[in-house]
Structures are given as C-alpha cells and as structure tokens.
Amino acid sequence: xxxxxxxxxxxxxxxxxxxxxxxxxxxxxxxxxxxxxxxxxxxxxxxxxxxxxxxxxxxxxxxxxxxxxxxxxxxxxxxxxxxxxxxxxxxxxxxxxxxxxxxxxxxxxxxxxxxxxxxxxxxxxxxxxxxxxxxxxxxxxxxxxxxxxxxxxxxxxxxxxxxxxxxxxxxxxxxxxxxxxxxxxxxxxxxxxxxxxxxxxxxxxxxxxxxxxxxxxxxxxxxxxxxxxxxxxxxxxxxxxxxxxxxxxxxxxxxxxxxxxxxxxxxxxxxxxxxxxxxxxxxxxxxxxxxxxxxxxxxxxxxxxxxxxxxxxxxxxxxxxxxxxxxxxxxxxxxxxxxxxxxxxxxxxxxxxxxxxxxxxxxxxxxxxxxxxx
Numbered sequence: 001x002x003x004x005x006x007x008x009x010x011x012x013x014x015x016x017x018x019x020x021x022x023x024x025x026x027x028x029x030x031x032x033x034x035x036x037x038x039x040x041x042x043x044x045x046x047x048x049x050x051x052x053x054x055x056x057x058x059x060x061x062x063x064x065x066x067x068x069x070x071x072x073x074x075x076x077x078x079x080x081x082x083x084x085x086x087x088x089x090x091x092x093x094x095x096x097x098x099x100x101x102x103x104x105x106x107x108x109x110x111x112x113x114x115x116x117x118x119x120x121x122x123x124x125x126x127x128x129x130x131x132x133x134x135x136x137x138x139x140x141x142x143x144x145x146x147x148x149x150x151x152x153x154x155x156x157x158x159x160x161x162x163x164x165x166x167x168x169x170x171x172x173x174x175x176x177x178x179x180x181x182x183x184x185x186x187x188x189x190x191x192x193x194x195x196x197x198x199x200x201x202x203x204x205x206x207x208x209x210x211x212x213x214x215x216x217x218x219x220x221x222x223x224x225x226x227x228x229x230x231x232x233x234x235x236x237x238x239x240x241x242x243x244x245x246x247x248x249x250x251x252x253x254x255x256x257x258x259x260x261x262x263x264x265x266x267x268x269x270x271x272x273x274x275x276x277x278x279x280x281x282x283x284x285x286x287x288x289x290x291x292x293x294x295x296x297x298x299x300x301x302x303x304x305x306x307x308x309x310x311x312x313x314x315x316x317x318x319x320x321x322x323x324x325x326x327x328x329x330x331x332x333x334x335x336x337x338x339x340x341x342x343x344x345x346x347x348x349x350x351x352x353x354x355x356x357x358x359x360x361x362x363x364x365x366x367x368x369x370x371x372x373x374x
Contacts (some may be wrong), residue, residue, distance in 0.1 A: 004209040007138035007176070007195035008032075008039050011046075014195045016138065017102075018047040023098040026053040026085065026124055029060050030108035030216035031138075039106050039138070044078040050183035055091075055120040056086040057217045064218055064287070065245075067283040078104025086116075090161060090281040091123035094131060103128045104128060106138035108216040112224040113154060114162040114337050114341055117216070121175065122164065122182050129190035136193045139372070143206035143213070143274060144230070146172050146373060149360040151230065151311040152339035152352070160336045161164055168360050169339065170230045171313050173367060174200075200373050202247035205305065220249040221346040227285065228252050228300050234343075240327045242295050244284030254317060255282050255297015257290060259325060265298045265322055274306030277301045312353050319349045 007014070008031065023043065025031075043049050046242070052059065058069050059082050066160035083096055097103070103124060107117045119294040128135040151169020159165075165182060166322075174180065176194040183192050199209075206223045207212060215221050220229070229251045235243035244253030255261060261280035268278040278298040285291050301310050321327045335341050342352055 001079055001210040002208050003199050004141060004204070004211050005198040006140045006211065007197055008042070009034050010195060010198055011191070014138070015046060015194060017167060018043070018104070020152075021101045022045065022048045022050050022099055023102050023104050023357055024051040024053060025049060025104045025106065026055065026120065027059070027063050027106045028054055028057065028216070030104040030214045034211065036212060036214070038077070039131055040080060043104070045121055045185050049078065049080055050229050052081055052082045053081050053085050053092060053094070053096075053124070056116045058086075069303050075213060080125070085120055085124070087106070089262060090120065091126045095132045095276065097127060099134065100131075100133060102134045102136060104136045105265065105320065107175070108214065109178075110143065110170075110220055110229065111142045111170060111210075112226070112233065113167045113169050113171055113339070118175070118178060119161050119164050121179060122188075123191070125179065125183060125190045127186050134191040134193055136195065137176045137179050139174050139194045140193065141197055141200050141206060141209065141211065142172070142174050142205065143226045144170065145205045146174065146202035148195060149308055149364050151356055152342070153359050154339040155335075158335040158339065165341065167357070168363050171214065171252050171367075172364065173370075174372065176365070177370050177372055180372075184370065189245075194372065196372050202371075202373055209300065219245055221248070221250070222273060224302065225249070225251050227305065227308075228310050230319070231310035231312070232327075234314055234318055234334065234337050237337055238327055238329045239289060240325075241259070241287045241321060242283075242285055243298070244283065244285075245288035246291060247283050252299050252350070253281060254300075254321075255281065255283065255295040256325070256327070257293050259293055259296045259321070261296035261298055263323065263326065267335055268317060268322065270337060271316055271320075273309075273313055273316060275302060275304035276305070276313055277303055278328065309353075311356065315343060315349045315352055318343060
C-alpha cells in the first residue's frame with residue numbers, strides 16, 4: 001500500500017494560512033482526516049470556524065440525488081451553523097459570506113465530469129472572487145487515477161449543474177488541479193490556494209493507497225462504483241432502465257423488467273471490450289426506478305482496470321440496449337450527462353470512441369500546465 005496524505009492531513013502546509021482567520025468551510029462527511037476525524041473538528045480548534053456549507057446530499061450524505069436541502073441548522077460537535085448549497089442557491093451569496101475572511105473547500109470528488117461537487121466548488125470560487133476573499137482547496141486524490149482521460153467533451157450549450165465547462169467525461173485531475181485550470185481558463189480571478197496531497201502520483205488509484213474510503217454520496221459506496229460510473233451514469237437519463245439505484249451496487253448493475261440479462265451479457269461479451277466481463281444478474285431496487293420490481297440485466301466486472309475504458313463500455317452498452325430493447329433516453333438530460341447528442345443521433349459508437357481519443361489528448365495538453373503531481 002502506498003502512503004498518501006490528503007491536503008487536510010498536511011497541517012503544516014495550511015495552518016500558517018488559516019490561523020486566526022474567520023473561515024467558512026464547504027464540506028460533507030467525506031471531508032475527514034486519515035484518522036477519520038471530521039475536518040471541521042480540526043479546523044474549529046485551529047482557526048475561527050464561522051460557518052459550514054454543505055453540497056448536494058447534505059453534510060452527512062443523508063439526502064438522495066437531486067433532493068433539495070434548504071436548511072441544516074447546526075453541526076452538533078462544534079455547534080457551527082450549516083448552510084445548504086443545494087437548495088435555492090448553489091453557492092454562497094454576499095450575505096452568507098459576511099464575517100468570513102477566507103472560504104475553505106474540502107470534498108471528495110470521484111473523477112467524473114457530471115459530479116456536482118465540481119460546480120459547488122467553481123461557483124463558490126466565483127463567490128469568493130466577488131467578495132475579495134481567498135479560496136483554499138484541501139486537495140484529495142482522484143480515486144480513479146490521474147493518468148487516464150476519456151470521454152465526450154461537454155458542449156457548453158448543454159451546460160448545467162452536472163456539467164458547466166468543456167471537459168471530458170473522465171478528466172484526469174484532482175479537484176485542486178481542476179480548480180487551478182478553471183480559475184485560469186475562465187478568468188475567475190479568485191485568490192486560490194491549493195493544499196496539495198503528499199505521496200500522490202498520477203498512476204495511483206485509491207485502492208493502491210492506505211487512505212480510507214468514505215462514500216462521498218449515497219450511491220457511491222466504493223471506488224469500483226466510481227470507475228464504472230464514468231460509463232454507466234448515462235442510464236440516469238432514461239426511465240426505461242435502472243442504473244442500479246436502490247441496490248447495493250449502483251452503476252454496476254444495469255437492467256429493466258423487460259430485459260433478458262443473459263442475452264444482453266452474451267451480446268456485450270461478444271464485443272470483447274478490454275478489461276471487463278458482463279455477467280447476467282437479477283435485482284430488485286428498493287427505491288428509485290422499478291422499486292420493488294424484479295429487473296434482469298448485467299453487472300460490469302472490471303477484470304483489468306488499466307485496460308478497461310468505462311466510457312467505451314458505457315457507449316457500447318447504450319447502443320446495445322437500444323438495439324435490443326428500443327430503450328428511449330430523455331434528450332435534454334442525456335445531452336447534459338453525455339455532453340452532446342451524438343450517442344443518440346445515429347453516430348456509430350466506434351466513431352465516437354475514436355474521436356474521443358483525439359479530443360482527450362488535446363485536453364491533456366491543455367490541462368497539463370496546471371498539474372500538481374507527476
């Protein structure tokens with residue numbers, strides 16, 4: 001196991017910056033030290049912690065995806081007031097930032113463009129720039145590594161809170177590197193400070209390290225989930241297939257009551273995608289789509305993470321289920337997740353995958369000046 005420290009664990013790097021400052025902290029239950037102590041407990045002892053701000057799912061991750069949270073009152077250990085950034089407002093306004101000298105950010109990301117914590121961060125960076133206060137990111141490792149970039153670049157005509165910038169599906173940066181890139185590219189003008197990880201290199205996956213995994217949202221229980229999520233999240237945009245929400249393995253299971261899991265697995269395995277085997281499964285979601293109904297489908301088993309392309313697997317799976325079952329995808333939400341309408345406009349999957357190899361390499365060259373880790 002490789003020893004890695006996240007930014008919050010590197011006290012000597014951030015204490016001189018925040019000591020004596022009145023701070024606001026954007027975080028949730030994933031913002032813990034290596035010893036699993038909540039970051040706000042540590043910060044409350046070492047600086048003047050004034051407010052906590054929580055993203056989608058709330059401070060303790062109790063809310064399911066998309067549930068608006070208007071108020072969370074106070075955190076019980078420190079008695080710090082908690083303000084939701086997933087209700088009417090998605091970033092702190094000027095009133096929320098009154099009495100704050102510095103805005104801090106510490107959330108575990110998952111490495112996929114459509115995870116909302118990225119945009120909680122970038123919108124809050126804009127708020128800090130407007131208020132003329134520094135913005136500090138306690139960096140955390142990208143659980144699915146930094147050396148792979150893949151997927152469709154978002155057409156900003158499809159911009160939303162699940163994707164605001166022209167970024168590929170799997171963007172290959174830590175959340176701190178992403179902040180550096182967006183601050184420069186979008187000219188946000190925020191006084192940005194990144195507290196880097198220690199021991200992190202670009203080829204590392206979370207499983208290679210001695211870091212504990214705290215699920216950053218209710219349907220991201222493992223780092224295996226985070227890897228397949230890059231490809232299977234697109235199934236959120238159809239009512240005619242379950243992406244496994246309401247089971248113990250969300251995004252690893254794809255199916256529906258009218259699917260034949262064995263036939264679907266056979267067809268997917270016939271395509272011989274690198275690093276993955278599709279196994280027929282039956283599952284009954286306890287909530288979300290097809291609650292209480294028996295679904296038949298497939299589970300993605302990643303056999304070789306380095307050879308596996310979750311994006312290619314997702315594209316091929318969408319194409320296959322549409323050919324076999326005529327599954328319809330919502331145009332608006334599918335474009336927001338996938339990035340464009342190409343997957344649903346008759347463009348061949350092999351053409352999309354090949355094109356994305358080229359655009360991903362261009363994105364790597366554009367973002368590499370903002371890399372922190374070798």
